[in-house]
Amino acid sequence: MTDAQFAGKVALVTGASGGIGRAAALRFARGGATIVCADVDEDGGHETVSLVAAGGGTASLVLADVSSESDVESLVDITMHEYGRLDIAFNNAGIGLFGKPLVEITEDEYDRVMGVNSTGVFLCLKYEIPAMLQSGGGCIVNTASKAGLVGDAGLSVYSASKHAVVGMTKTAALEYARKGIRVNCVAPGVIDTDINTPFWQANPGAYEEFSKKPPMGRMGTAEEVAEAVAWLCTDDAAFVHGHAMSVDAGLLAE
Amino acid sequence: MSRLATKVALVTGGGAGLGRATCLAFAAESAAVVVADRDAEGAAGTVSLIERKGGSAVSVETDVTQASDCERMVAEATSRFGRLDFAYNNAGMGGEGLPTHETTLVHWDALMAVNLTGVFLSMKYEIPAMLETGGGAIVNTSSIRGLVSYPDLSAYTASKHAVFGLTKSAALEYADKGIRINAVCPGVVKTALVEQSYARMPGFEERSLALHPVGRFGEPEEIAATVVWLCSDEASYVAGAGLVVDGGWVAQ
Amino acid sequence: MSDFDHKIALVTGAGSGIGRATALVFAREGAAVACSDIDTESGEATVRMIEDLGGTASFVRADVSVGSDVEAMVQTVVERYGRLDVAHNNAGIGGLGKPIDGHSLSEFERTMAINTKGVFHGMKYQIPQMLKQGGGAIVNTSSMMGLVGLAGISAYSASKHAVVGLTRSAALEYGSKGVRINCVCPGIIRTPINQKYWDEFPEAEKEWLSIEPIGRYGEPEEVAEVVAWMASDEASFMHGHALSVDGGATAQ
Secondary structure, three states, X not given: OOOOOOOOOEEEEEOOOOHHHHHHHHHHHHOOOEEEEEEOOHHHHHHHHHHXXXXXXXXXXXXXXXXXXXXXXHHHHHHHHHHOOOOEEEEOOOOOOOOOOHHHOOHHHHHHHHHHHHHHHHHHHHHHHHHHHHOOOEEEEEEOOHHHOOOOOOOHHHHHXXXXXXXXXXXXXXXXXXXXEEEEEEEEOOEOOHHHHHHHHHOOOHHHHHHHOOOOOOOEOHHHHHHHHXXXXXXXXXXXXXXXXXXXXXXXHO | OOOOOOOEEEEEOOOOHHHHHHHHHHHHXXXXXXXXXXXXXXXXXXXXXXXXXXXXXEEEEOOOOOHHHHHHHXXXXXXXXXXXXXXXXXXXXXXOOOOHHXXXXXHHHHHHHHHHHHHHHHHHHHHHHHHHOOOEEEEEEOOHHHOOOOOOOHHHHHHHHHHHHHHHHHHHHHHHHOEEEEEEEEOOEOOHHHHHHHHOOOOHHHHHHHOOOOOOOXXXXXXXXXXXXXXXXXXXXXOOOEEEEOOOHHHX | OOOOOOOXXXXXXXXXXXXXXXXXXXXXXXXXXXXXXXXXXHHHHHHHHHHHOOOEEEEEEOOOOOHHHHHHHHHHHHHHHOOOOEEEEOOOOOOOOEOHHHOOHHHHHHHHHHHHHHHHHHHHHHHHHHHHHOOEEEEEEOOHHHOOOOOOEHHHHHHHHHXXXXXXXXXXXXXXXXXXXXXXXXXXXXXXXXXXXXXXXXXXXXXXXXXXOOOOOEOHHHHHHHHHHHHOHHHOOOXXXXXXXXXXXXXX
């Protein structure tokens, strides 16, 4: 892979204020893409933009809540208006809800998790696809999860939301495979990012325990997931459509 | 490009098709390549292609169904180049195109020996060599037929499902010992082997193409690029995975 | 199949299709069946069909997308019958026949609210009652489209994938407490949901046939038999499973 693999391309990353989103924004920028960072966290978003700039890249921040249709429509509009094209989209914004048994999950919690993780991905696809068709094609990667492929205790609604992402990924892939848009998703395992912080705080000892669970004996880093996302967006992956790519050190193999 | 300079890669079935394309892709990243194939001429051909571009390669006549051959091909890598970093266990044969009850035991045994036992025997000798130098990466060729099936390909499908299962088990055993093991699950890629299979199954090619969401078959280079990426440090957290490169076939 | 004598079964979406068929099978096997639907007329018709065959049933109206409706529905069942042994969370709406960017937000949300949140609500209120009794069995209706995709039905596929996620996770949470939770993944079944789609898109009725290796569409009764079996004691070690009843569609 060269430094110019994404030169001339415009990449939109949701949830870019931290974690996997930030790592992906930096990774795409290193490859020469111009980045549109989207998030609800303004401070984190500005920091990502600065980090991209410090590395010699170009990025801008658009505050957007992916569960809001008007926010997502504006986000894509602004991108097309500013840069005239959209080549890559990493629909990554997501929230967690870990460690609560199903019967204790409230309506509000259900609505929030599904709203960001599933409806958010739907809205992003809905507005990104026409923009990409206008741009002559493109590549979309959605953040699903290992929990989008199997279940886990304490993860029922999160797992449902991520399974939905897998379903949308496959269907959108089938709909646009011959129209120049490739759609795939990544299924990260246990990755050391802030989405897990509430769970670590509520469960002392869990961090160490979960660090040992993956067959590799450690959690993954945001950068490792970002590498997989970036690869999926290169021409080397031109025959990869509708795939849920596991980045989980073998957790799913167990 | 020299992402893999100082690294040594071994490819079985490297004399043609996906294997050859992957040998060339490893060499393009400056890895030294051991080309193993039952077809000595094919393997030598791959070596020439690599050397013509300034790369480093050696061929080893190898029948992956023979333990001693697998042992020898790995020994060739370590004696010639001092180490083994990557292995792509790709040697395989195609299906007969007959329904299950008409499949001969001869075909079944021959296919299992190459497609499944061959992968097992290859890993059996590759793994110790990699452990010796602190780690490595292995990619086994499974197939979309390792996830779903198609009529008249029962032996082939069984062997490719088995390769995926074997991959996952081995992955769990060595993930924390520095060896990442994954499978690539190619869709239909037009190689000589596939063309031979199709010749035995009239109408299959047209039907297959129509069922590909992307509207075309894959290119060997696309599989090769996937294998090389899986072996690279960029895939450092990918283990036990079946990376599907199929133009959307299994998504439907 | 084991006797469902003295058992109380609850079926949502019991007014037609798979739900009606399942209600009839439960009744045939001796259960008293609480038939729930958003449509009173069809729900009560199912009750009459059961009574005409000598069974016991009653109707309880509920919109599964409304949490308080589902809470009241479960309460009503317990008040009427004293217990709840088996629940089939089946109420659902079908696909829309347009690409993902052709779906409106309200169409997407409506599909998710009924198909996914409806199952969430169902389990949220059924599980505590079953825990009180020391156990029970739940079968959720997912779909073949909960495992793979199909052009034109993205909201439906997303919602049915999500049902699989809910099912597997809930199974892991409550299995050791006596509540067995599974889901069924029907292929293309002759139900009013699909008939409605075929009325709007007549080519689909012919096209989709090629998806079914068995060469025909399924009947609601064929799914109902499997649901009832999964809910019975004969399936006592089946847990967290997504059982395909799809004429071979997902094998390919």
